[in-house]
Amino acid sequence: MYLDPEEEKMLNGEFGEALALAMKSVVRVAEALGAERLVRIKNAHVSGISYKNIGDEGLEFLEELARKGARVSVPTTMNPAGFDTGNWMFMGIDSDFYKKQMRIIEALSALGVKPTLTCTPYLYGDIHYGDHLAWSESNAVLYANSVIGARTNRDGGPLALFEAVVGRAPLAGLHLEANRIPQLVIDFSDIGRTIEAESAYSAAGLLVGSLSGEKVPLVRGLELTPGRTSEIKLFLAAAGASGGTGLVLIENVSPEKPQVVGVETVKVDAGMLREVREAYLGGGEATVVLGCPHLSIEEIIDILRLVNERGAAKHKVFLYTSRTVYESVRGVIPKLKEKNVHVFADTCMVVSPLSRYAGTSIVTDSGKAAFYLKAQGYDVTLMPRQRALDYAFGGEA
Ligand code: F3S
Numbered sequence: 001m002y003l004d005p006e007e008e009k010m011l012n013g014e015f016g017e018a019l020a021l022a023m024k025s026v027v028r029v030a031e032a033l034g035a036e037r038l039v040r041i042k043n044a045h046v047s048g049i050s051y052k053n054i055g056d057e058g059l060e061f062l063e064e065l066a067r068k069g070a071r072v073s074v075p076t077t078m079n080p081a082g083f084d085t086g087n088w089m090f091m092g093i094d095s096d097f098y099k100k101q102m103r104i105i106e107a108l109s110a111l112g113v114k115p116t117l118t119c120t121p122y123l124y125g126d127i128h129y130g131d132h133l134a135w136s137e138s139n140a141v142l143y144a145n146s147v148i149g150a151r152t153n154r155d156g157g158p159l160a161l162f163e164a165v166v167g168r169a170p171l172a173g174l175h176l177e178a179n180r181i182p183q184l185v186i187d188f189s190d191i192g193r194t195i196e197a198e199s200a201y202s203a204a205g206l207l208v209g210s211l212s213g214e215k216v217p218l219v220r221g222l223e224l225t226p227g228r229t230s231e232i233k234l235f236l237a238a239a240g241a242s243g244g245t246g247l248v249l250i251e252n253v254s255p256e257k258p259q260v261v262g263v264e265t266v267k268v269d270a271g272m273l274r275e276v277r278e279a280y281l282g283g284g285e286a287t288v289v290l291g292c293p294h295l296s297i298e299e300i301i302d303i304l305r306l307v308n309e310r311g312a313a314k315h316k317v318f319l320y321t322s323r324t325v326y327e328s329v330r331g332v333i334p335k336l337k338e339k340n341v342h343v344f345a346d347t348c349m350v351v352s353p354l355s356r357y358a359g360t361s362i363v364t365d366s367g368k369a370a371f372y373l374k375a376q377g378y379d380v381t382l383m384p385r386q387r388a389l390d391y392a393f394g395g396e397a
Contacts, residue, residue: 001030002037010166018070022165029159030170039171043075044164045121045135046113048157050082050351051101059100061158062107072112073167077121079137079157080294080320081105083352084344085117091347092356111161117346118322120233120294122148129255132175134163138240139233139293139368145247146236147226149255151175154246174246181258182218182249185265186211189221191273196223199384201231202367203276204268205238210276211266214244218260220251221268233293238367280370280382287358288313288392289349290385291320292366300329300343304336306389313340313392318358320348340392349373363388 003011011027013020030038048054082101083091093101105115116124122143127133133152135141136159144150153173155163163169173179186208188195195204201224208217224232232253239248249256290303300321307313317340326333326345333343344352349364350372362378364370365385374380383391 018068033172035170035172038168047079072164136160139237142236183215205235209239209243241368241371282379282381292369
């Protein structure tokens with residue numbers, strides 16, 4: 001594999017032990033992927049931040065890297081942590097968990113990673129068509145590739161961090177034009193209207209992920225347009241949960257419009273969608289959790305408008321968002337609490353210990369949250385946001 005003179009020096013340790021370690025890992029992955037060279041990246045995003053997920057081993061790895069003097073060389077942001085750093089006691093976090101999570105955030109900060117603690121870096125970053133990135137949160141990877149037309153592989157957290165340190169990624173996978181063409185067409189045209197009328201984009205996304213696996217699909221027949229960020233977020237996050245692809249080309253949304261030649265087409269029918277929905281029909285008294293991926297300011301305002309028209313919620317509602325959005329709605333948070341609606345920043349329902357503060361029976365509008373919470377043993381019902389809020393305030397499932 002070709003390395004330029006600067007990359008050779010990094011690899012040989014001429015810029016220090018930490019850079020050499022990071023470069024060795026990036027080169028090893030590049031060779032495994034058959035990359036001919038590395039490509040400079042503009043931005044990185046690191047997942048695997050929650051102590052709940054990475055434990056002592058992950059914490060020690062990050063602290064060791066910081067001790068060795070590693071530092072990111074491009075703007076790099078952090079995914080959500082294991083609790084709301086400003087409201088952790090509410091979440092039933094013990095002091096050991098608290099201290100270790102804060103050490104993870106401190107170690108990453110020492111590496112130069114910005115503690116944004118959100119999984120929606122695409123709502124805040126300066127990311128454009130054609131930019132090469134090293135992102136490691138699947139919903140963010142899918143959004144960057146599929147909606148913005150940036151180029152990133154679906155990296156693991158440690159790899160994205162090493163790529164951020166060396167400022168380069170292997171020129172392979174979705175960094176290459178040749179790998180961004182559809183390998184499968186998924187045609188929703190028979191039920192596109194139903195999906196729109198029933199806001200079933202999370203279920204549609206789960207279906208796309210399971211049909212495409214690692215392949216790049218072209219999705220046809222959905223009534224999505226580029227401005228519908230909320231629905232697109234839910235759709236892509238769900239596809240990324242049930243499948244391994246990092247790019248879903250959506251007709252009328254994705255900026256890339258490659259030719260589709262001789263590719264298998266799967267026509268989706270109502271029965272296929274029903275099957276997905278029936279997999280998430282929990283029961284009993286449930287807590288409503290919204291914000292996977294993290295809610296944007298527009299989504300929070302929409303929810304606030306709805307909540308304002310009602311009395312107190314009969315079932316608890318938990319909303320998850322970024323610190324930036326939280327701060328801009330801080331003034332209304334006490335009023336919401338009185339209505340049994342709680343807003344959290346820095347974390348989410350999947351990476352925090354949800355059962356400690358929400359019980360084990362959950363209603364959500366997110367296919368991704370439904371997928372992972374069910375795998376963690378929760379009793380999960382998937383329903384559109386409006387219905388989930390109706391359930392919370394009206395008490396009917
Ligand atoms: Fe984000 Fe947590 Fe969902 S990190 S995409 S809210 S699982």
